[in-house]
Amino acid sequence: MKFTVQRNLFINDLNSVLKAVSSRAQIPILSGIKLELTEAELIMTGSNADISIELSQPVSDDLRVESTGSIVVTAHLFSEIVRKLPGREFTFEVKEGNQIQITSDKADYVINGLDASAYPRLPEIAGTSFSLPSKTLRELITQTVFAVSTEESRPTLTGVNFSFKNGQIKAVATDSHRLSQRIVDIAAGPSEDLSLIIPGKNLQELAQIIGDADQDIKVYLGDSQIRFEFENLSFYTRLLEGVYPDVDRLLPTESTTSVQFTVSDFMQTLSRASLLTHANRTNAVQMTLNVADQTVLVSGNSPEVGKIEEEVGFSSLTGRDLTISFNPDYMAAALRASVTDSVIINFTESLRPFTVVPNDQSVEFVQLITPIRTF
Amino acid sequence: MKFTVQRNLFINDLNSVLKAVSSRAQIPILSGIKLELTEAELIMTGSNADISIELSQPVSDDLRVESTGSIVVTAHLFSEIVRKLPGREFTFEVKEGNQIQITSDKADYVINGLDASAYPRLPEIAGTSFSLPSKTLRELITQTVFAVSTEESRPTLTGVNFSFKNGQIKAVATDSHRLSQRIVDIAAGPSEDLSLIIPGKNLQELAQIIGDADQDIKVYLGDSQIRFEFENLSFYTRLLEGVYPDVDRLLPTESTTSVQFTVSDFMQTLSRASLLTHANRTNAVQMTLNVADQTVLVSGNSPEVGKIEEEVGFSSLTGRDLTISFNPDYMAAALRASVTDSVIINFTESLRPFTVVPNDQSVEFVQLITPIRTF
Structure with missing residues (x-):
């Protein structure tokens, strides 16, 4: 097995395959990458217990084959070596006893490889x-x-x-x-x-x-x-x-209080409040929605550390007054995933799950969050 | 104690003082930062067992004093809060019982402070x-x-x-x-x-x-x-x-073999060789200087992993032939510190320390490295 390849091209492929290789592989050979060279292509395979990645690079002016074959190389060392080679190209050759010679300009490595026949086969998937x-x-x-x-x-x-x-x-x-x-x-x-x-x-x-x-x-x-x-x-x-x-069946179909927030503003308020609530065993912020006064107050409290209160701006607030507590991290994750700049939060009761939906009825995206009982 | 400050100005100062504060302070009050406010300036102090940093910010349009005083704040929490505050400015006020109120736009924090009298004094230094x-x-x-x-x-x-x-x-x-x-x-x-x-x-x-x-x-x-x-x-x-x-008395005054390298080229050769030598208990590369052939060969060897050989380019090589082994990390550190683009390495014998000096006699900079016995 012998080929000469353009180094940057090879590094790109290698980076993709490395994503499937665990640095603490439970099966020793899985800490390696399998290279299979035919007259037509170089196939690299990386795998761990959960995922496998296979990548094929067709033979070209940038990948020239001298003789075909297959070998397994230690993923970590091999990728370090390839990254540090001095030349624009390098030559990879399997010698006697699975010894691999890698040459580039005046640098000449010989490292130990493993027999490719010991590498597990990827599943054949022939379904839908x-x-x-x-x-x-x-x-x-x-x-x-x-x-x-x-x-x-x-x-x-x-x-x-x-x-x-x-x-x-x-x-x-x-x-x-x-x-x-x-x-x-x-x-x-x-x-x-x-x-x-x-x-x-x-x-x-x-x-x-x-x-x-x-x-x-x-x-x-x-x-x-x-x-x-x-x-x-x-x-x-x-x-x-x-x-x-x-x-x-979990998704509520009605609501009694609705509020519309700008995602970025509400995120910042939550990140400030969670500075204090993260100090508690129960990570909960409280939100008080007052429809008559048209105010929304977010507060976070930690007996050891201190408290924060903040009035949040909103675009609209309708329905009944409500005080509710929830995990600010769940809310922040829901907001981060938002596909619109503003969201509508629909509540029913203090202890019933509420929904966060885009301010755009054409987008079918719903997030459900269970409140926290704080009393 | 009460002041209003421009937030970015304060964050810059805070970042400097935080460098002296350990996240796992052995004396609890040292996990805090001391703030001392006079009519003229705000002094911030951070300290650990080893170093202390004191920073003074003069009163200005960006730092307005309402009343003087001093307090200690929990460094980590306080800096997180200040970073996340919504406004361009914030107001800091010490209330009853060392409670600190921090307000900025609509955000209103109350956090616990510590009595400044418990904070250790910095040494008075009156010498040279x-x-x-x-x-x-x-x-x-x-x-x-x-x-x-x-x-x-x-x-x-x-x-x-x-x-x-x-x-x-x-x-x-x-x-x-x-x-x-x-x-x-x-x-x-x-x-x-x-x-x-x-x-x-x-x-x-x-x-x-x-x-x-x-x-x-x-x-x-x-x-x-x-x-x-x-x-x-x-x-x-x-x-x-x-x-x-x-x-x-450790610095040799004579040499029998001298070689001049370009720093960046030699660094790269060493980094390639150390990929293999790092796998060994004794981290040593071998360098063979052949004056008659005018070649310098660097090699690294690991019984488990493999070996590398590389001819290194150089600007001049004079004196006697020599084979010597050394720790490539020591050499790399010496090269990183170099103030010139090329260095001269002066050897005497295989087991005697050698020097790395700039290729510029006006710079008084010498590095001494002890070789490794590999035979």
């Missing part, structure tokens, strides 16, 4: 396939994934539930204290109804890899795995087993 | 005083401080030794494996000869605070403390007791 615009997928992820549970006691809640039905995707995440649900129309989804649960932290990696790309992503669905394919990259993640709870 | 240009002091620090020892077994070696004599300052640091010595002329030093040792990590803080400032720093020397004063800031550090070893 369909396409999604990359921007849609990324938005669905970032608008819901923050609300997944981090507790393993209810594994299904550590993932985001995607349901495909009637030309729409519904993405839902909840940790049972708050919930985020986003629905978007798609032009070409799967041909049948589908519901699947993907681990939240794997989706965060996927969203990062998608970045600002604007193209179609092909989705291949297997029994316990799903594969996302775009450009020359395939991203594999396992699916979570189990049935996702029916959350539709 | 003299001036130093800030750039000179900063250079002396950054060119030597990396070589101080981190081992407390020989406390004097954890500091940099400054000696003032014959219109010169000599700064020396050594951890007994390597040494850095810089000598500069000064126009107006202390009137008598002086030798003092200042803890290395305190000097690093001082160098950071000096930053790119270009002005005279007044130095006040006490028995066990020293104070550096510039602009509206005073920086106090303790001095290390003891007599600094006489290092002059």
Whole structure:
């Protein structure tokens, strides 16, 4: 196995594959990256227990093949070496006994490789396939994934539930204290109804890899795995087993108090109040909505540290007076995910969950937050 | 005590004082910042066991005094609050029972303060005083401080030794494996000869605070403390007791092999070699200087990981052939401190310390590195 490659091109590919490699891999060979070279392409694979990334670079003037083969290299050391090589190009050659020679200008490395036959095979996924615009997928992820549970006691809640039905995707995440649900129309989804649960932290990696790309992503669905394919990259993640709870019945259909805030102003008020509430065991700010006076007061209190009171500006306030307490971090996360500059918060009672929705009825995005009992 | 201040001005001052406040202060009141307000100025003080910083802000249109007094505020919380306040200004008022009210626009905080009388007094330093240009002091620090020892077994070696004599300052640091010595002329030093040792990590803080400032720093020397004063800031550090070893006799006066390198090229070669040598218990690269062939070969070897060999470019190589091993991190630190683009390395024997000096005889800067025995 021997090839010469343009170093920057190779580093870009390597960076993508490294996202799947854990620095403390439980299976030793998974701390490596597999390189497979054919006459047509170089395929790099990185994997951990949860996700795998496979990337193919076609042979070109920037990637010249002298002889084919395959090898596994220690991911961390190899990437450090490639980054520090002096030349614009480098040559990679597998010698006797899985020894790898890497040469660039006057630098000449020989490092130990591992037999590629010991590297686990990626699952073959031959089920349903369909396409999604990359921007849609990324938005669905970032608008819901923050609300997944981090507790393993209810594994299904550590993932985001995607349901495909009637030309729409519904993405839902909840940790049972708050919930985020986003629905978007798609032009070409799967041909049948589908519901699947993907681990939240794997989706965060996927969203990062998608970045600002604007193209179609092909989705291949297997029994316990799903594969996302775009450009020359395939991203594999396992699916979570189990049935996702029916959350539709949790969403209130009416409200008795409504207030409309500018997202950025309300965020800043919350960040000031939470400076004090974070010092408490129960992280709660109190909001007092007075309809007759047309005032909204946010307060935070910590017996050891001090207190804050602040009148918040708003665009409209209607309905009944209300005093309610909630976790400012949940509210801040909901606001950060907002797709509009202002949001409407709809309340019923002090101890009933309330919703945060965009100030735009055409956007199907609802966040539900459970209040905190402070008395 | 009550004042109103322009927030950005206050944040700048606060940031400087915070450098002296430890987040895990051993004496509880030292996790605070003392504010003292007179009709003329606001004085802020932060301190830990090692250093203290005192900063004075004169009363102005941007700092208006309503009533004088003093208080101690929790440093971390207070700085977070001030950073997040909504207005351009804020008002700070001490109420009954050391309660502090902070108001800015519609935000109104009340936090707990501590009695200022419990805050330790800074030492009064009435000894020798003299001036130093800030750039000179900063250079002396950054060119030597990396070589101080981190081992407390020989406390004097954890500091940099400054000696003032014959219109010169000599700064020396050594951890007994390597040494850095810089000598500069000064126009107006202390009137008598002086030798003092200042803890290395305190000097690093001082160098950071000096930053790119270009002005005279007044130095006040006490028995066990020293104070550096510039602009509206005073920086106090303790001095290390003891007599600094006489290092002059360690510096070789002759050499049998000399090589001249471009700093940046040689740094890169070392960083590539150390990728492998860092995997070893003994971190050593080998350098082979062949005068007849006019080649310099650097190699690094790790039984578990692999090896590297690289021919390094150089500007001149004279004297006897030599093979020598040394710690690449010591060499890299010496090169980073270089004030010239190229350096000359002067060797005698494989097991004798060698020097790294600037390629400019007018600069009195010498670094000494002890080789490693690898056979």
